[in-house]
Amino acid sequence: MDGEELTAQETALYDRQIRVWGADAQRRLSKAHVLVYGMKGTIAEFCKNIVLAGVGSLTLIDDRMVTEEVLSSNFLIPPDENVYSGKTIAQLCCNSLKDFNPMVRVSVEKGDLSSFDVEFFSKFDVVVVSCCSLSAKKLANAKCRKASKRVAFYAVDCRDSSGEIFVDLQDYKYSKKKMEETIECHLNYPSFEDALSVPWRALHRRMSKLYFAMRVIEKFEDIEGRSAGEVSNADLSNVLKLKRELCTSQSLNESHVPDTLLERLVTDTTEFPPVCAVIGGILGQEVIKAISGKGDPLKNFFYFDASDGKGVIEDISDSNAGK
Secondary structure: OOOOOHHHHHHHHHHHHHHHHHHHHHHHHHOOEEEEEOHHHHHHHHHHHEEEHHEEEEEEOOOOOOOOHHHHHOOOOOOOHHHHHOEEHHHHHHHHHHOOOOOOEEEEEOOOOHOOHHHOOOOOEEEEEEEOOHHHHHHHHHHHHOOOOOOEEEEEEEEEEEEEEEEOOOEEEEEEEEEEEEEEEHHHHHOOOHHHHOOHHHOOOOHHHHHHHHHHHHHHHHHHHOOOOOOOHHHHHHHHHHHHHHHOOOOHHHHOOOOOHHHHHHHHEEEEEEHHHHHHHHHHHHHHHHOOOOHHHHHEEEEEEOOOOOEEEEEOOOHHOOO
16 A cells, blocks of 8 residues: 555545545555445445545445345435345445445455455455354454455444444554654454453453353354344343353353343344444544554454443453453
């Protein structure tokens, strides 16, 4: 992304943004390539944000057909069956996003996340995944880490009125301003698999309950061979049983994973549009930070719950366990 200047057209279009984060940050953004897998409502919000911000290119992957659930949270899909009939979600979102900013190259790829190799992921600077299983997230993150360059990886999950973002920027260097001077900073991120391997008993006492609840549901879906979000109220008793088993094996008090929270997340897996806007907005900011190398990035989990309106950052790695 180095060595190329902004065109006059880019400078004019992104003038206000350049005043906020500088020409160098905008130049890096305009040369960046982003891959998105799984076009849920939260991801639709994210895509809108980075397309308007002027990312270089955006590639979408989602081979699913449109359903009522999809229409309820994804504003990029026209609510006209004559328009969306026979087209995949990615194709429909691609058409809408092109209208937001004609200067951004938006395209569609087809395929399952697990089928893409390391070389494919190496084409991108940022990879964002949603709507995928625990094993698929681990595999995609591992392939990003094997790429010939540093590829920033994000995993997003939004259920009911709650959401989670995971970030892996690997060995990341950035700068930030403190008073009148610019400070060079360095962060080392664990992979998704390494972060999840940290024992629950080693995490701090005030750890977000959403972290544990998401892990229980994610584990249940993985064991049952379900797709992400493919749970219902009929599964609640088995999910609660798994929670008790995991808490026992992890030496964690069951009160850290409230039954009422699990019931809420299992009973209604559809996304709540206002929460999509919050999570998608945070994700957009974080990706812009990662591309520009300016500002403190999120490390490494973020949680938002509309029930209390709080956003919480949790740094989960071996070096921070117990702090």
